[in-house]
Amino acid sequence: MSILKVARLGHPVLRQVASDVDVADIKAGKFAPLVDDMIETMHEYDGVGLAGPQVHLPWRIFVFEVKDRVAKRRGVQKLTAGVFFNATYEPVGDERITEWEGCLSVPFLGGDVPRYKRLRMRGIDYDGNPAELEIDGFTARIFQHEIDHTDGHVYLDRMPDLTTLGYTVVL
Numbered sequence: 001m002s003i004l005k006v007a008r009l010g011h012p013v014l015r016q017v018a019s020d021v022d023v024a025d026i027k028a029g030k031f032a033p034l035v036d037d038m039i040e041t042m043h044e045y046d047g048v049g050l051a052g053p054q055v056h057l058p059w060r061i062f063v064f065e066v067k068d069r070v071a072k073r074r075g076v077q078k079l080t081a082g083v084f085f086n087a088t089y090e091p092v093g094d095e096r097i098t099e100w101e102g103c104l105s106v107p108f109l110g111g112d113v114p115r116y117k118r119l120r121m122r123g124i125d126y127d128g129n130p131a132e133l134e135i136d137g138f139t140a141r142i143f144q145h146e147i148d149h150t151d152g153h154v155y156l157d158r159m160p161d162l163t164t165l166g167y168t169v170v171l
Contacts (some may be wrong), residue, residue, distance in 0.1 A: 001040040004055040009106045013053050018060045018150040021085045027128035031061065035083045035126065038063045046080075047104045049142045051149035056107050063148035066138065076138035081149045084131065087123030087147050091116040092134060101145060101155045102168055113158045113164040115141045120135060 007013050018142065025031060042050040042063055048070060051062040065081035095117040102110035118136040121143055123133040137145060145155060
């Protein structure tokens with residue numbers, strides 16, 4: 001496994017709409033090494049999600065995981081590492097929750113971002129099978145954030161009030 005280079009805000013790959021991944025390639029295992037590298041990269045940078053465009057790849061893929069210590073610190077459920085390809089979502093209801101978000105592509109900054117509380121997500125799983133699930137809370141936030149990356153958006157685009165933008169670390 002290897003650590004991949006993370007694209008930073010300003011790189012054009014972060015503003016491009018990513019292409020769907022061929023399901024036959026997923027089923028053939030062609031993406032397995034990349035998934036491993038993306039998860040390793042996400043761990044290296046202490047993230048909870050990472051999308052293809054963030055590692056300079058124009059594909060609709062994202063990995064995710066919420067480890068115990070993050071779950072305890074944020075008061076959310078642990079989420080086992082996984083991947084989705086070609087993911088889309090639709091809100092279930094109109095309720096939104098505004099919470100702080102950061103991003104590996106926008107290091108050292110974070111701010112309040114409104115997101116749908118509950119979603120119906122559709123995509124392709126690690127084995128190339130169709131997957132559909134209803135999710136809510138922090139998991140829904142992660143998935144919206146990562147799907148945004150595959151649509152050429154960053155969390156700053158979703159912030160209605162930039163006065164909440166601030167540093168995440170003291171330099």
